[in-house]
Amino acid sequence: MTITQIAVFVRVAETLNFTRAAEELHMTQPAVSHVIAAIESELETRLLRRDRKRGVALTQVGEKVLPQFRAILQRIDKIHQEVAADNGIEVGRVSVGAFPSASAYFLPSLIREIRENYPNLHFDLHEGTADEIREGVHERKYDVGLVLLPAPGLDTVKLAESRMLLLLPDGHPLRVKQTITIRELDGEDLILCRGGHEVTVLNEFEHEGVDARITFTTHNVSTMVAMVEQGLGVGIVSEMALSVHPHLLEIREIVPPIIREIGAAVSSMEEASPAVRLFLETASNRFVEEKETIGQGK
Incomplete structure (x- = not known):
């Protein structure tokens, strides 16, 4: 063979x-x-x-x-x-998988920096859900994946944290508050943007004894923003995803905060190629040093 x-x-x-x-x-x-x-x-x-x-x-x-x-x-x-x-x-090709918001936030600047210094490195980019990317790294479909942490069975490097935020439509009574508790969302029509955070959000609502009334679920932030603008509900979205989608809606923090960690994952750090190691090193230097939560840093 x-x-x-x-x-x-x-x-x-x-x-x-x-x-x-x-x-x-x-x-x-x-x-x-x-x-x-x-x-x-x-x-x-x-x-x-x-x-x-x-x-x-x-x-x-x-x-x-x-x-x-x-x-x-x-x-x-x-x-x-x-x-x-x-x-x-330095030559090689790296297959990178990422869920959409992580792809938009991390990859453009990261790959530009690498290509400026190592023009002979090439990247194959793939998008999928957070679960699909994690499984793709497990199955070696991707050399490296941007995933939600923890990612059992994979070697990972934490890159950032992303909070879940609320988007409020015009005239909503909760706009008078600077922060909003989960209990204050009891009975509200909620619009949840998929991105791998769903289980964490629902678990936090359950922990607070609140039944999350998810009226709509969208697959991209632009759709959710448009629905909130039409007054169809309160949006719940990650800060990272929101940071790459301009909008004019009112944003509020959730108390207690709902936070997820995002990292780069490989099936085996020991077996990683020089190109993959360079990707991880560049990502770590570029994002890990920004200690603050996404949206508040540089």
């Missing part, structure tokens, strides 16, 4: 489409099919199920070996990067 064959299998397993994988790999579809057949013959097992109606799917064995094949490719890439670094050339 060759490294090229392993790379072909990973691409097919991730796309679950032989034609698309062949196009992305600049191969013919029969060539891709031949590679998969050769791997399955060597391992004496089926890794993929092919069905004309249902398409392509991983078998149970295929699901088990996929993370291991990804790990092999990551280690090969690490070897190439270390050899290049020994010659004074």
Whole structure:
């Protein structure tokens, strides 16, 4: 089994489409099919199920070996990067996963700084929910992920904290208060913006003995802001997500505060490639030194 064959299998397993994988790999579809057949013959097992109606799917064995094949490719890439670094050339490609608000807040300035100093490093950016990114790092789908902490089973570097804030529509009676307790939100129509904070928010409401009346749930901050502007409820959103979405709404802090930690995670710090280590080091230097909570710092 060759490294090229392993790379072909990973691409097919991730796309679950032989034609698309062949196009992305600049191969013919029969060539891709031949590679998969050769791997399955060597391992004496089926890794993929092919069905004309249902398409392509991983078998149970295929699901088990996929993370291991990804790990092999990551280690090969690490070897190439270390050899290049020994010659004074930083090269490599880093696959980064992040949930949307973390992606918008951290990645643009972070990647710009790295590319200015190391133009031969390239980044593949992927977005998903906080849970999807965490699982993607576990499965080695991403070299590094921006995740909510804690992230059991992963090696992490804390980058920042983000509070949950309230957005109030015009004329709302709670606008006269500088801070708002969770108990004062009892009976209020609430609009919650998804981002991985939902469980923490609901747990804090339960701890205060308040039944969170979640009237609407949105998947992006812009939609939530528009709904609050229309007077449909009080918005609950992370400070980090709000910091990259301009608006004119009144903001209030929640008492007691609801805070989540955000960090960069890898499957193994020991196995991280030079490019991934550079990403983590730059992220740590850029954000960890800003001790204050997001929105109050630099």
